[in-house]
Amino acid sequence: xxxxxxxxxxxxxxxxxxxxxxxxxANCVGxxxxxxxxxxxxxxxxxxxLKKLFAEIQCCRQxxxxxxxxxxxxxxxxxxxxxxxxxxxxxACQILLESIFTNGFPEAxxxxxxxxxxxxxxxxxxxxxxxxxxxxxxxxxxxQKAVLTNFHESRSFIKHGVKxxxxxxxxxxxxxxxxxxxxxDQNINGYxxxxxxxxxxxxxxxxxxxxxxxxxTQPTLMYTEKIxxxxxxLLDRSTxxxxxxxxxxxxxxxxxxxxxxxxxxxRILSDDFHQFVEICLNRNAENRWSxxxxxxxxxxxxxxxxxxxxxxxxCRSELDNNSIIDDESMGQLDDRDVNECRExxxxxx
Amino acid sequence: MTVTVTSTHVMDAQVIATHLQAxxxxxxxxxxxxxxxxxxxxxxxxxxxxxxxxxxxxxxHQEPTSDIEEAFLERNGxxxxxxxxxxxxxxxxLAGVTWLDDDAIDALDRVxxxxxxxxxxxxxxxxxxxxxxKKNIKLVGKYVMGDVxxxxxxxxxxxxxxxENLSRLAVKILTKRKLRRIPNGEQxxxxxxxxxxxxxxxxxxxxxxxxxxxxxxxxxxxxxYCIGGLQEMLDNAPDKKMPLYQAHRxxxxxxxxxxxxxxxxxxxxxxKPGNLLLTLDQTLKISDFGVAEQLDxxxxxxxxxxxxxxPAFQPPEIANGHETFAGxxxxxxxxxxxxxxxxxxxxxxxxDNIYRLLENIGRxxxxxxxxxxxMDECFAxxxxxxxxxxxxxxxxxQQIRKDTWFLSAPxxxxxxxxxxxxxEKYGRSTVLPYLEAYHYGSEQEQEDVYFTEHDVNQELARRxxxxxxxxxxxxxxxxxxxxxxxxxxxxxEAAAAAMANGSREETSIKKKGSGFKRRAKKLASCISxxxxxxxxxx
Numbered sequence: 001x002x003x004x005x006x007x008x009x010x011x012x013x014x015x016x017x018x019x020x021x022x023x024x025x026a027n028c029v030g031x032x033x034x035x036x037x038x039x040x041x042x043x044x045x046x047x048x049x050l051k052k053l054f055a056e057i058q059c060c061r062q063x064x065x066x067x068x069x070x071x072x073x074x075x076x077x078x079x080x081x082x083x084x085x086x087x088x089x090x091x092a093c094q095i096l097l098e099s100i101f102t103n104g105f106p107e108a109x110x111x112x113x114x115x116x117x118x119x120x121x122x123x124x125x126x127x128x129x130x131x132x133x134x135x136x137x138x139x140x141x142x143x144q145k146a147v148l149t150n151f152h153e154s155r156s157f158i159k160h161g162v163k164x165x166x167x168x169x170x171x172x173x174x175x176x177x178x179x180x181x182x183x184x185d186q187n188i189n190g191y192x193x194x195x196x197x198x199x200x201x202x203x204x205x206x207x208x209x210x211x212x213x214x215x216x217t218q219p220t221l222m223y224t225e226k227i228x229x230x231x232x233x234l235l236d237r238s239t240x241x242x243x244x245x246x247x248x249x250x251x252x253x254x255x256x257x258x259x260x261x262x263x264x265x266x267r268i269l270s271d272d273f274h275q276f277v278e279i280c281l282n283r284n285a286e287n288r289w290s291x292x293x294x295x296x297x298x299x300x301x302x303x304x305x306x307x308x309x310x311x312x313x314x315c316r317s318e319l320d321n322n323s324i325i326d327d328e329s330m331g332q333l334d335d336r337d338v339n340e341c342r343e344x345x346x347x348x349x
Numbered sequence: 350m351t352v353t354v355t356s357t358h359v360m361d362a363q364v365i366a367t368h369l370q371a372x373x374x375x376x377x378x379x380x381x382x383x384x385x386x387x388x389x390x391x392x393x394x395x396x397x398x399x400x401x402x403x404x405x406x407x408x409x410h411q412e413p414t415s416d417i418e419e420a421f422l423e424r425n426g427x428x429x430x431x432x433x434x435x436x437x438x439x440x441x442x443l444a445g446v447t448w449l450d451d452d453a454i455d456a457l458d459r460v461x462x463x464x465x466x467x468x469x470x471x472x473x474x475x476x477x478x479x480x481x482x483k484k485n486i487k488l489v490g491k492y493v494m495g496d497v498x499x500x501x502x503x504x505x506x507x508x509x510x511x512x513e514n515l516s517r518l519a520v521k522i523l524t525k526r527k528l529r530r531i532p533n534g535e536q537x538x539x540x541x542x543x544x545x546x547x548x549x550x551x552x553x554x555x556x557x558x559x560x561x562x563x564x565x566x567x568x569x570x571x572x573x574y575c576i577g578g579l580q581e582m583l584d585n586a587p588d589k590k591m592p593l594y595q596a597h598r599x600x601x602x603x604x605x606x607x608x609x610x611x612x613x614x615x616x617x618x619x620x621k622p623g624n625l626l627l628t629l630d631q632t633l634k635i636s637d638f639g640v641a642e643q644l645d646x647x648x649x650x651x652x653x654x655x656x657x658x659x660p661a662f663q664p665p666e667i668a669n670g671h672e673t674f675a676g677x678x679x680x681x682x683x684x685x686x687x688x689x690x691x692x693x694x695x696x697x698x699x700x701d702n703i704y705r706l707l708e709n710i711g712r713x714x715x716x717x718x719x720x721x722x723x724m725d726e727c728f729a730x731x732x733x734x735x736x737x738x739x740x741x742x743x744x745x746x747q748q749i750r751k752d753t754w755f756l757s758a759p760x761x762x763x764x765x766x767x768x769x770x771x772x773e774k775y776g777r778s779t780v781l782p783y784l785e786a787y788h789y790g791s792e793q794e795q796e797d798v799y800f801t802e803h804d805v806n807q808e809l810a811r812r813x814x815x816x817x818x819x820x821x822x823x824x825x826x827x828x829x830x831x832x833x834x835x836x837x838x839x840x841x842e843a844a845a846a847a848m849a850n851g852s853r854e855e856t857s858i859k860k861k862g863s864g865f866k867r868r869a870k871k872l873a874s875c876i877s878x879x880x881x882x883x884x885x886x887x
Contacts, residue, residue: 224789
């Protein structure tokens, strides 16, 4: 259903211009569906990046799970490589944190998101893979679900047909803040799929607080902090008020930070959420719960009677008003449209 | 009047101190302070291997000082309070002490060298005071330096960490002063850097960065971190060998690496277990390109003229001193010797000294012993193929790839021999304590620790005595057990006796047993070969 010809795609919008690749929104001319196209120039000789992309495609194509961002198709044309992904209308959670939910997502939405993410992780871990770079920037959101993407740091326990007990290898520089202490340690004991769970914990703090933990911290300090077992925490009334006691008065220059402070010091996140993060951020990898077990945590009780689309509807006004996601299609993208998107992903034999 | 003297070496320092004393001042009660580099020194905890050095070389004075990075020596004119200078009392006197930095030390060294040391004077060991070095963070470029991993003739290898992406690294520190002492030293290093920069392969050690410090006359080669070499693994293994399947694993990677090297026209020339390192995930890395050679792009064949590798791994054509020889086949031979050594713990050729050894290598075609065929016939044939005296008869890498044993998967029998444990308890980066001291320094500002040369000597003497006692005990136990073992009828009884004697004695028997089988082998360094080739040509 996807053609190899560029003429069959109508590029509508530039989503991102990266150092190595550009990401566009496009329409399939045949069925008028929205897709995302990543264009990667092959002639610049950035072999390392290309290899990473190959690895990602190879890895992604082995997966088939509703919460893993699939690769619809890829082809080369005129010295460029094009990779086609389904269009996720709200984009990466990190962008949403920067634009709309600057003080963090609501807890109920986080629970729903993580239910999807954990179900993807459970599937990946079951297949002896480790994602290796779980963070808000790698979780995409649309009206219906959250999906996990960016598998370029993914590693497999299966190597040359043999299952190896532990993995080695360090994370990319920009993903270090989410990395588990045992990954940073780079010792002979290596790490296991539990490193993803630690990243889930850090991501949970990121989504709830609106800012990534260890933001603008020296990497070496972040490392020693993690080795010592010091972990970031969710900012709410139980944790954030301590800052006030230390200072004596509110040390804020502008009203913006003052408002942030007021929100954090007044809101209440559930004990289950705190406990969930605590379990994820356990210093000892063996004591961290597996993705499967985490799915049964009390934190997800609140997901029972709601779906992501309910929450999206609640925040709709905010989303619509925001200029950063000024997508003409987003407002119109009702449930029928989304279903159509699903159906067009078929196997073409 | 107070004169402050420093030196990088305690013995020098003593001389300097006394020399100045001779210049018309008081002779006694001089108080010398020496700042000692961290953990491996003196009271702070000398490692076991340091003990053995001390036993053979009775010089207690020099051992702890060899690790001194910055030695501070202070001569205090006020001798009245110094007579009882020890322990806590030192602390109070420190107000009058002037600490010198590196430059001042160098300057003073030069001055004293110019004057010449006319005579020696005695300094009481109670008066030489060491200060335990604090873990001060040291940055070279963006790399945070850790503990010393090893030391060679060219300089030290330290562990390091990239402060930006937190990857673990090893840094080879080369000092110009030390390089000049090694024949072809600077030339070899330039070549190594040039080669490593173009080589990128899974099985070749990766050169991450090269930094220069003009002021200190130092060069830093930043490489990927390896947890150990095959030689260390063998040295720590009970029989100095590894199971066949483990050797097979490493050999396959060695062949992969060599294939890449040869495709880049590079001949390593010094393949041996000591130059094969392992990363955390047990990937083999070929390292040390100090004597490697890259053929000219337009060279007609792989003819080489110089061979500077390790003697025991040299092929007959080099041992016999041929004018030119086929370069690629040199690496094949060395790999053959390496594989043989990994799997059996022996060397195909041995000799009491380097001349004998080279004579043995060059004399005749090697014949695989019968027990090797018993061990694994295919393996024996492969070794024989790689150890053909005639380079043209010797297997090529392509032929090795098709070899039966190479393609086979030897059965996993015993557990693999482990990589010797690192000093750090959790195998973590040794940079960590430096980082902690840097980031949390104010929390745990350690007290300065001082101790005197006298304390060091006493401690070392105590350890030497206890070690000697242990060796004596072991020897007598071994002799005892050996007596039992020689009674053929009661071997079971002897074994029981040995068991009763305890596990320690048992291991000593083993050691002794293996000693009978194999002569002590000490590999001459590559430098000696070079000297030899010089002899030949001149």
